Amino acid sequence: MKESIPLTWRKIPDRYRLLGSVCKNCNGYYFPARHVCPKCRRKGKVDGYQFSGRGRVFSFTEIHAPPAGFEDQIPYVMAIVELAEGARCTAEIVDVLSKDVKIGDEVEMVFRKIQSHDPEGLIHYGFKFKKVKK
Amino acid sequence: MVGIVGYGAYVPKYRIKSEVIAKVWGEDPDRIKNGLGVHEKAVASNDEDAATLAVEAAKIAIQRAGISPKKLGALYVGSESHPYAVKPTATIVAEAIGATPELTAADLEFACKAGTAGIQMCMGLVGSGMVDYGMAIGTDTSQGRPGDALEYSTGCGAAAYIIGKDAESLAIIEDTYSYTTDTPDFWRRNGADYPSHGGRFTGPPGYFKHVKNATLGLLKKMNGKVEDYDYFIFHQPNGKFPRAVAKMLGVPNEKIEEGLLTPHIGNTYSGSSPLGLANVLDVAKAGDRIFVTSFGSGAGSDAFSIRVTDNIKNRERGKPASYFIEQKEYLDYATYAKYRRKFKGM
Ligand SMILES: [Zn+2]
Numbered sequence: 001m002k003e004s005i006p007l008t009w010r011k012i013p014d015r016y017r018l019l020g021s022v023c024k025n026c027n028g029y030y031f032p033a034r035h036v037c038p039k040c041r042r043k044g045k046v047d048g049y050q051f052s053g054r055g056r057v058f059s060f061t062e063i064h065a066p067p068a069g070f071e072d073q074i075p076y077v078m079a080i081v082e083l084a085e086g087a088r089c090t091a092e093i094v095d096v097l098s099k100d101v102k103i104g105d106e107v108e109m110v111f112r113k114i115q116s117h118d119p120e121g122l123i124h125y126g127f128k129f130k131k132v133k134k
Numbered sequence: 135m136v137g138i139v140g141y142g143a144y145v146p147k148y149r150i151k152s153e154v155i156a157k158v159w160g161e162d163p164d165r166i167k168n169g170l171g172v173h174e175k176a177v178a179s180n181d182e183d184a185a186t187l188a189v190e191a192a193k194i195a196i197q198r199a200g201i202s203p204k205k206l207g208a209l210y211v212g213s214e215s216h217p218y219a220v221k222p223t224a225t226i227v228a229e230a231i232g233a234t235p236e237l238t239a240a241d242l243e244f245a246c247k248a249g250t251a252g253i254q255m256c257m258g259l260v261g262s263g264m265v266d267y268g269m270a271i272g273t274d275t276s277q278g279r280p281g282d283a284l285e286y287s288t289g290c291g292a293a294a295y296i297i298g299k300d301a302e303s304l305a306i307i308e309d310t311y312s313y314t315t316d317t318p319d320f321w322r323r324n325g326a327d328y329p330s331h332g333g334r335f336t337g338p339p340g341y342f343k344h345v346k347n348a349t350l351g352l353l354k355k356m357n358g359k360v361e362d363y364d365y366f367i368f369h370q371p372n373g374k375f376p377r378a379v380a381k382m383l384g385v386p387n388e389k390i391e392e393g394l395l396t397p398h399i400g401n402t403y404s405g406s407s408p409l410g411l412a413n414v415l416d417v418a419k420a421g422d423r424i425f426v427t428s429f430g431s432g433a434g435s436d437a438f439s440i441r442v443t444d445n446i447k448n449r450e451r452g453k454p455a456s457y458f459i460e461q462k463e464y465l466d467y468a469t470y471a472k473y474r475r476k477f478k479g480m
Contacts, residue, residue, distance in 0.1 A: 016230040050232070072472070073180060095147045095179060095463070111189040111230050112181040116217075123217055125185065125226060133461055 015126035022049035029085040053109030054084040062098035069117040081129050092128040106132040136260045137303025140296040142194025143412035143455035144187055145399050148177040149462045150470045152286050158467045159281045171373020175289035175400025178275045180473045184213045185223045187292035188273040189230040194452040195294040203233040207265025211241050212248025212404045215275045247430030249404040256297035267298045274403035279328035287372050289400020293408035304445040311352035312436045313344050320431030340433050345379050348435030349427045360384050364422045367393035367410040369429035371401045416454040418442045
């Protein structure tokens, strides 16, 4: 599969930094960023928002049959993370197996390689999450 | 004068014990452990590289400094394991911490001392007023040839320093001095997977000559003596060399222990002396004086004289190095070899 460099490049700010959006009318937080607030529509006041990277595990699963390019990473844990501000996103929980994870676990964003299997292609980086040590 | 307004350390979670590596190669584990003074080393996960390590350290440095990343006017990433042969690591880090686009950035390479070279460059830029803040990072996920003596010591880790004006600094850099010669003690040709080294030649003409001369050179320049300092951090390619050079210089053991991390995380190359300094800053008191001498094969040493200020209380804003050093999980050799991509065809 040939990658789209413009698409990769456009996603860098949200993938690298969890850059989403906030509607200042209803205080709704969105990730990925939205240009129009789905609640307020035309009355919405949408602005870019830098998420704190803090959140909790909302649900999770251990991946054993990965998509192409992720074969050497199994088993790994994918989760829906509820960010402290309210939005939800899907991401890997690093440095753990599913036996180490519980719903509600506190996590924080880390910066990791997402995919780099093509030795002559780009290295894709982005956010994942890591359990906060108590 | 200029100083350190923020710093951050990061070490990956995985470790491999020297005895586990020794068993694979039929070596005597005790001989290796005592000979090199390395018990275990930090291993990056398979989704970590020098850029991701640098980002984690840089974020903590920003928290400690309490500044917006947009205020960084310069960012230098020193490493000998930059993820790309061509494409800067510094742009990846700058983007990930939100420092772009108004800054100058570049990658540096000088074996294990590229991180401290970056600190000196930032000192020049801040001191001359060209930028308000500059960040220098030493980061590495270095590799030793399987079975080579280096395999026991090459660890993974990063440390980031934000250099700014002295009034805001948690530690003032009083002075710096470098000692550099062309010495073929360690090298890696383009396209080679693993470095080559001069064996015993890395000792006296490489490490010891440069570390000693840089340390003595800075003491002479400042009219100072060993007794003026509470802590010493020497580059630590293994657990032995820094203790030996301390002895040569008349530095008592208790002044180097806090900054000596290699026995527990291995030699983190560009991260090595910067991580040692971070661990010392985590415990130092206002008024303490710290001496740092890095070393990079090829070869050169940068020495720094540092004085801790009252602003050191700001360190509470970020995680200490020990947070990452104490959080660990041991790997077997096969998993380590997979994470570090030591299998042919991976
Ligand atoms: Zn709204």
